[in-house]
Amino acid sequence: MPRRTPRTVLDRLRTPRRFPKFLKSASVCVLIAGLLSPLSQAAATAAPSAAAANDYCGGQCSDILPPGENGNATLVEILLNQAFGTQPGHAEDQLAPYGNLAKGYSGLTDTKINDFFNDASFGVPSDQVASTTRPRSDVTIVRDKKTGVPHITGTTRYGTEFGAGYAAAQDRLWLMDVFRHVGRGQLTSFAGGAPSNQGLEQEFWRNAPYTEADLQAQIDNATAQAGERGKQALADANAYIAGINAYIDASDSGRYFPGEYVLTGHKDSITNAGTIDHFKLTDLVALASVIGALFGSGGGGEVNNALSLLAAQSKYGVVEGTKVWESFRQRNDPEAVLTVHDGESFPYAVKPDDAQGQALPDAGSVTREPLVYDRTGSAGTAAATGASTTAAKTSVSSAKRGMSNALVVSGKHTASGHPIAVFGPQTGYFAPQLLMLQEIQGPGLSARGASFAGLSMYVELGRGQDYSWSATTSGQDIIDTYAVELCQDDYHYLYHGTCTAMDKVERTNSWKPTVADGTAAGSYRMQVYRTKYGPVEYRATVGGKKVAYTTLRSSFMHEADSIIGFQMLNDPDYVKSPQTFQSAVQHINYTFNWFYADSSHTAYYNSGDNPVRATGVDADFPVWAQPAYEWRNWDAATNTAQYTPASAHPNSVDQDYYISWNNKQAKDYAAAPWGEGSVHRGNLLEDRVKKLVSAGGVTRSALVKAMADAALADLRAEDVLPKLLKVINSSTVTDPAAAAAVSKLSAWVTAGARRTETSAGSHTYADADAIRILDAWWPLLVKAEFEPVLGSDLYTAFTGSIPVDEAPSAGHGPTGSHAGSSFQYGWWSYVDKDIRAVLGESVQGGLTQKYCGSGSLGACRDALISTLKEAAGKTAAQVYPGDDQCSAGDQWCADSIVQRTLGGIKHGKISWQNRPTYQQVVEYTSHR
Template identity: 25%
Template sequence: MLFGTGFRPALNQVKAAATAKLCNGWSIGVVTLFIWLARIFLGLGALFLLALALVWYLASGSLPEYDNRVEVAGLTSRVEIVRDRNAVPHIFGETNEDVYFGLGYAHAQDRLWQMTMLRRTAQGRLSELFGEATFDIDLLLRNLDLYGVARQMVANQSEETQAALRAYSAGVNARLGEVREEALGRGSPEFFLFSREISPWTPTDSIAVNRVMALQLSGHAGYEVRRAELSLLLDPERLRDVMPEAPRLATVGQPEFADLFDMQPSNTPLPERHAFDPVQDYGMAGASNAWAVDATRSASDSTLLASDPHLGLSAPSVWMLARLEFPDGGAIGGTIPGIPGIIAGRNEDFAWGLTTAYTDDQDLYIERLNPDDSSQYLTPDGYAQIETQDVLIGVGDEPARTVTLRRTRHGPVLPGTAFGADRITPPGHIAALAWTALDPSDRSMDTLIELQHARNISEGRAALEGLIAPSQNFTMADANSVAFVVGGKAPLRQDTHQGQGRMPVPGWVAQNDWQGYVPADQMPAIIDPRSGIVLNTNNRTTDREFPYHVSFVWGDTQRIQRARRLLTEREFHTADSFVEAQTDTVSQTARILLPLIGRDLWWTGSPVEDDALSPLRRVALERLAEWNGEMNEHGPEGLIYAAWVRHLQRNLVRDDLGGAMADRMTRLEPLFIERVFRDIDGASAWCDITTSQAVETCSDMALRALNDALAELRDKYGARVESWQWGDAHLAMQEHEVLGRIPGVALIASIVQPTGGGDDTLMRGRLSGEQPNPYANVHASGLRFVVDFGDPENSRYIISTGQSGHLLSRHYDDLSVLWRRGEYIPMSLNEERARADAIGVTVLAPRS
């Protein structure tokens, strides 16, 4: 009775009406056809509803039951996972290993798909599921051999860390066993799209996930390629304009790429980037904010710390909140599913936050092949044999492909278009990558485990000793002190290194080889500064000259100006003032650039010609003249500004760089615009279009770009400036890598919402720069937290989506609205508070 008792009478009415039509000359065949079409239509509707019900039934079967009791193997004692009202797991166990077991189980409950995709990425096995679309990713990851490095790293971790890795793996596998035994919908809805079995989790898998994160946070190889390409097109003065150095950084002379290799500029467009690609676009390798003040600058007479690491947005978020209650005390903060521990957060006595250090940890070496034997390459001691290994890569339902991996003394040979190295590799040469993250002696997992148990800054610094990659800035606070320490290793290059880490170099020249690592005592660190403040926004951290310079490339030159002002102008800080700074949407960049590019356009009257855009231009300039630079989602000013500088930068570089290279400069370079409009070292030369007979001024280019921007916005958002809203364009695109590409399903699988902020605001929302949504927010603070040791139990946290990765869960996106509004949730180490508002308690009992 699928359609109820009214179905058959309704069909009879249709028959009667059709029969009546016979009196008007219809044939019996037409009537029969009509009746059968009605039956087919209704039947298809019934089948669709049945299929929808079946899909819902199967998918909902994998929703985790938070209020449950499960007997599992691998535990020594009872573990409780208390889920608070926001589905944050509070994990209680009698031993450290049991707590890690509980975290593995909780991660697998909520983020199993995400974990397995990170593992497949590291293994180079995405194409088994996604076919040709991810083959190049697999090929690169197989060449880098991140999974093989992770396997070697396991044995180099401490016994305590290895025990934690084993216990965490056992917890994940306990959940996998429960899914199989209880037929719980394969553990996640996405697995119904694929027939592959889920392999048991291992300690190697957790370290491999850590290596993938290191790859996402390293962008220097791409920078070297970009600099090499531009040096083939521009003279050194103009190269400094488009790739400017951070202010006050000592400049060291070096040869340009054309002096090292006989190359011509490439006009090859960039390949389309896949959602699973861990190699970030230029300028997207990482961004974050972190700061802390000591008791002398705190209204609570104790230290405060804030941290908001920035990564590419996705649904679910990279981050998941958790609390781990160890026998020696609890730790709480942000975790990454697949990794056993709190990545950034606090315990009862110590807190730590992260920002990307931008340590120059990668070098590209151009290796010269033997013209008589391409299996050999040139070294300082003559030709040597390239190491090779044949491996199989599965590609969908096709037969597995055999590929040959190659390696030189510097590292893996890059395949295909990886990092864009093919565009700067001369014929008869290959490109190899040296990278600190490929050193199997790295003990970054030890660092993670030890930080959770550190009780003061001294112990926190000691925890960093084994860390090589990813190199991170650690902002630390205990009850009395604050500190900033660069953790991880930087390659020690010779003074005579030809590229100084800034561009690819000949691999056969001995002076280009690394000489180990920079000594730890030469890495930047600030302990208990007299100002009482430590602060980092990915800005430059040292004035030391090469080779102790850490990097020539930094992730920020703009946010630091706003952050320094907000933190220093207030004598005493509170958790509320830290939240205010963390969610600040004022663009210091806009405040600097607008008076420069608009100085000849602000007007009373009409100094520029009347045209179709005059009414829009008048209103836009009036609003920008009164604007304070706040990138508020509800106003039009942020949209006008973002579109204006986007078109301005594109117009300035297009004729000098050519279309393909100009298309790669999709994101604003504020120092470039500032250099041009201040005419630093003759940079105003960019304003003249060399292919035209007229001599254009920078005012001409500013007006042209404003007209282009207004025309674009008018066509997309209408002819009334007052109706434009920045948030309509600056949509946070938290898309599901797979389900977000399925029409209809994407509406519930992807989380899209208007946001404030921009490229250079403290509440950062990096613009995509690419069509069809160049102003979309694609890179932001997926985790924010503030700790006040004067009242630690009222510390505040938020992630950008929800705790669950299951799209049918109410906790899939429930935190996203709070995140968008700059709000937080409380997270306490008080057990009674955690249990008071619990939505469920999962009891894991040892299986007898």
């Protein structure tokens, strides 16, 4: 059976057979003709752009964000896209330049950078103005001809933010509406009962089960605690919402609103009956909760850690089993690549010498707290689905998916003497994209860059007048699991000695069939129990006592707090230096690595509200919900606590270079997910940038080349395969099939171990056989190397904590297959350390024993050759079995990046490359 790629929300919108018959008949031409006239959006008149604000980049700032700026499409445009493949203007025009870098980077020069990126200078030259819209007298939205990016210029602060909201709705209204419903756990009621819709709302609502009162309280608390900046943020948000709603009204009356509203039954295409609900402030918090859960909340997974620890102790005994577990956990591996590599130590969440308060579950007692009840309709039966199920030991839901990268080089090592940065977030590939581009200029605001749709009152990643900034997901641990002892029944718990009722928060969703959804009508109820220690995630017994395991994160009930930091980043009167940049991002409670470059300096800072844990608490495991083990100065009513000071966060100014690919931040910063060992995808950047810096004279194009080369590299082939081949070649390979496979793999390594086309557009890989062999071999060799010694139970438990592989064609990450981002989580470090040990080479922070061949070089070689022969014998159709995007055996397609549909428009595939979705290339020539 061909595997099915996980389908994203509203993917049925792109399926023509779901449209009513009348839309597929000849009458569609009449309908299109009748609806074409209102497509002009607001009053657009040709006019020269306003003078650009102070821009100190000297034409050397560039950026890119596929597929395109325009994420809205009318019903007519959706129908034309489905019928003929036509694209709305600026919906796909950044996809080809982005994709073409995979083959074009080798001949890149500084003058050719904008063949693959956009000019990110402030303003729009008068001959490049495509349209000018004035939704109010105090704001102008100019769009350029090349990309259609909105350049918003206001004469008042209110007007500027109003324009930002209006432009956001012009470009992403449907997507914003989708995600404000996702954040509330109400997507199916809004968009239909497709399984993908249900899965998305369940995933996020479990982590942030807020009531409307909770959403409003977060706004009130965040703005009240920030003084004058808080008041300004509230005023900005209100103006932004007013702009969104003004566009909703204009597009409704003009009938150029997104066509998905018709396809999901909210509007009538003929009579225009129906409504598009206005946005409100609480929608912004709902949106922020989704973005924070996806990219900015590291940690958790303590129950799964406990399960794998218990499996290790069951196999080896408590003392030795704990040592084995720690060797695989690698929470402070001395061989890990570091972002702050100057030797400075930033201890956080290190393993305590004598752990206190641990609440490990009794063997076999853990069950996952049910979320879904009373399901009816095509996705289930009328029977309740609330029965507890055993916690899935193979779950990797706790492994926060790392995304984004950064390459920053100090001016001491560049040809110009000015710092250079190539950086950006990897937010996945969607149609429309989660991010949107904009320039915003007004009183106290001066920036250009990317923001999450619906949260674009400020630029969140981009550039100011004389500085640029970006972020990568850091994933440090701000989430802890508490074991609350139950009392009276399963829904009361002990809080500071008092039997306290849990709060039950419910969400009921019902849906009816729509044009976009072929499922039958149905409904279901989601239910979460909340305690003062956070929502209940598991139930178990500990020493025979019934407990609920709750998840408490420092950003819970604080989704809106980061608004002040982003406001500061957009304020030219605030950010003027590396130090003021670091001060700004300290106000962001999401777990991110932040990078900065201006004409003279570079800087780095790791943000997030890192709670100060009680002495002896091990952040990797559940602890008892008792005062002695709570976060220091924790206030349950506000979920605030004592946090580590800014100086304790990994930070740096003017280091020779910085790299980040979601790797370990600094020495002794042990708060990260599994997999930060000797081989990490961060090494792909480290090796290339370090080489450039050693040679000196780094240019923008050289740094882009380093990023692009790493983006095509197969981490396993570059950093682990040579050692595997060294074992195999320790004796002459006599088997013809094995020898042929070794020859192909060796040639691939010599050629650079990249996954790249033979020529642009060929859709055929160079070294295709070697790539197929390694893709088939890796899971086989890992199992043959480790399972015989670990045993099947412990091997399975460890693969539940960290997956064996994350190759491009694997179904992984928040968007499943075709997601681009690869090689973040896998067993590459374990294989690397073990093989080096078998070869007798030096290993720091090694495993507790030799696994391959039980330590025998000959037996290890036999195991590798045996699995290699098996892998080489697999056909392309077996290795790449096909899905709803690709035919079985199509290697290039299996790796390819797909813009996952979140609306009615679909786009073409591009070749795999492992790089940020939004990316900047910057080198400032001067400073204020």
